[in-house]
Amino acid sequence: MMYMIKYGVTTSGFVVPPLPQCKFVTIGRLVDSTITYLEATTRVLDSVPTSLRELRSYVNVNEREDFPSDLNHLTRLGQPCSWVCSEHYLEWIKGNLCEIANTIGGTCSEEQGKMNIKITPDKVSKQMYNVIAQVCRTSVKSRLELTVDCGRLSLAVGVSEVAQDVVVTVENLRDLAVDDIALIEQCNTTQLKVKDTPRKAEEARLVDILQRNLGLEKLQIGCRGNRSLAIIKLVISTKEKIHRSRGQSELRSFEVTDEGLKPFDLFRDPGAQDHITATLTFSKGSTAFDMDACINMQTTELTEFLRQYGWSITSLSTTMTFSDSLAATLDKATQTHGSRLAQLVLTPYSLTNVGLDAMERVIKRSQCLTYFWSRFTSLECATQTEKAVRVLSRFGEALTRIELSGCSIGSWLPRIARVHPNRSCLPMLSDLSVNRGDVPRECVPWLATMVSAPPQTPGSSSTTVARLKGFELSSVTLRPHDWEALIKAIDLSELLKLNLCNTNFTAQQLRHLTSRIERHDGALPLESLVLNSKIITGPLQDRLRQKAPKIEISSYSANDE
Numbered sequence: 001m002m003y004m005i006k007y008g009v010t011t012s013g014f015v016v017p018p019l020p021q022c023k024f025v026t027i028g029r030l031v032d033s034t035i036t037y038l039e040a041t042t043r044v045l046d047s048v049p050t051s052l053r054e055l056r057s058y059v060n061v062n063e064r065e066d067f068p069s070d071l072n073h074l075t076r077l078g079q080p081c082s083w084v085c086s087e088h089y090l091e092w093i094k095g096n097l098c099e100i101a102n103t104i105g106g107t108c109s110e111e112q113g114k115m116n117i118k119i120t121p122d123k124v125s126k127q128m129y130n131v132i133a134q135v136c137r138t139s140v141k142s143r144l145e146l147t148v149d150c151g152r153l154s155l156a157v158g159v160s161e162v163a164q165d166v167v168v169t170v171e172n173l174r175d176l177a178v179d180d181i182a183l184i185e186q187c188n189t190t191q192l193k194v195k196d197t198p199r200k201a202e203e204a205r206l207v208d209i210l211q212r213n214l215g216l217e218k219l220q221i222g223c224r225g226n227r228s229l230a231i232i233k234l235v236i237s238t239k240e241k242i243h244r245s246r247g248q249s250e251l252r253s254f255e256v257t258d259e260g261l262k263p264f265d266l267f268r269d270p271g272a273q274d275h276i277t278a279t280l281t282f283s284k285g286s287t288a289f290d291m292d293a294c295i296n297m298q299t300t301e302l303t304e305f306l307r308q309y310g311w312s313i314t315s316l317s318t319t320m321t322f323s324d325s326l327a328a329t330l331d332k333a334t335q336t337h338g339s340r341l342a343q344l345v346l347t348p349y350s351l352t353n354v355g356l357d358a359m360e361r362v363i364k365r366s367q368c369l370t371y372f373w374s375r376f377t378s379l380e381c382a383t384q385t386e387k388a389v390r391v392l393s394r395f396g397e398a399l400t401r402i403e404l405s406g407c408s409i410g411s412w413l414p415r416i417a418r419v420h421p422n423r424s425c426l427p428m429l430s431d432l433s434v435n436r437g438d439v440p441r442e443c444v445p446w447l448a449t450m451v452s453a454p455p456q457t458p459g460s461s462s463t464t465v466a467r468l469k470g471f472e473l474s475s476v477t478l479r480p481h482d483w484e485a486l487i488k489a490i491d492l493s494e495l496l497k498l499n500l501c502n503t504n505f506t507a508q509q510l511r512h513l514t515s516r517i518e519r520h521d522g523a524l525p526l527e528s529l530v531l532n533s534k535i536i537t538g539p540l541q542d543r544l545r546q547k548a549p550k551i552e553i554s555s556y557s558a559n560d561e
Helices: 002-007 025-046 050-062 086-103 126-142 178-186 200-212 225-245 303-312 324-337 353-365 382-395 409-419 441-451 480-489 507-518 538-547
Strands: 009-011 014-016 071-074 082-085 107-111 114-118 145-149 153-159 164-170 191-194 218-222 253-257 275-282 289-296 313-317 343-346 371-376 401-405 431-438 470-477 497-499 528-531 552-555
Touching: 082 086, 086 107, 086 114, 086 126, 126 145, 126 153, 126 178, 153 178, 164 178, 178 200, 200 225, 225 253, 225 275, 225 303, 275 303, 289 303, 303 313, 303 324, 324 353, 353 382, 371 382, 382 409, 401 409, 409 431, 409 441, 431 441, 441 480, 480 507, 507 538
Parallel strands: 114 145, 164 191, 191 218, 218 253, 289 313, 313 343, 343 371, 371 401, 401 431, 431 470, 470 497, 497 528, 528 552
Antiparallel strands: 009 014, 071 082, 107 114, 145 153, 153 164, 253 275, 275 289
């Protein structure tokens, strides 16, 4: 048609003159451009198989790369674009990945339908990243599961029936190259894990990654306590900024993790650092969030965290540094928003009556508190004994674990024993630890009561008093007949841990304990038995394991190296 317009035509007595002879010569250039375009289009279509011409035309018009069918877009260097079925596309992807990996000195293996690629950081290429990104974008159709490890980051693509999950894990943010950050974006990453604590100088890089990956659904960052608050506030503010300026971030879950956090072990950090784990859950389509936090407090530097997010703490472990100021801050935060505390380790060593009053209010607000461990140290000091008496008197019914420690045990244990003279006064108690000194004779019946089976209501097989799970009696001395009284009284039915190390517990008493264990009906759940060095023999160990198959027996002495 364009040729007819340009050169003219004669038909059925009508004459259309050539374009140059017409008065409207201004369209001549447009006609030439149209002819040039159509000729180029014809050449492209000639290179595409006839059966795909209409498909190609449709895709070009709609400008879509992910055509809604079982076909996948395949681009090969020096060859025309084509669309292939999932089976052939998967084979091409596998071959291309292996070829590139082998070319740059990496390894590529396939196991149970999952591709595993490992490349040293200095051999990572942009070409490899481009192929990986293409796999991630189309892996739902290709059904390919993939893991890539290149040192600076690792990537795992998991595929379900309707969606894909792309998880990128990085050791730290400071070592990421420009291509690494681009790959995170191009792969439509849904989960990002950063293992090492981001430094202040790396905050801008974290913000950039969040702003470039609006589809990110889950973020996990390893972080020590002194940086946790800053990182939490940074992520929250970035999400708010995205929400204000660009619409909606898909981030729904943000976790601050700390491998050093063991809230309810006797965790001792030689670096005296605080440890925090927190999970923030964002509401869909908004910046509102809920939060749960666990804290192992080693210093006095968490005042600001307690002030802003004290209401979110579900687990709190304190040490001797826990002060009146920290207690008051936590009291104020929970007064406004309530307390979610479910697990508490309270060490009142540094608290005065002001701090104890504040913690009492916090505990009363904690309706979900199910684990309450109170650690009383230096009880040879009268003020520490008074604190123990106060806490035991007011919260005896809620305490699940009690640790009593101090020199001159005879000066304070009788006072403690008078507060709660029998087992029913401590109905939730499942763990008891007493150590350091010669146990007074008048306190032995109290110890026997504390470790004995809870009393049962007449005519009922159930009890409202918890059974003993752990008992530690270390660095103490008892008379032989007092040891016999304790061995006879101890409740073995649910006991998991028994620690009698660094005491005058002898091999003779161990034989009596073994006989007591053997007389018990059925197998015992005992998992740990700690004794003095050199009193346990092979035959005794065999006898104990017959009744307690899970038991681990260890020996310890203060004189051991």
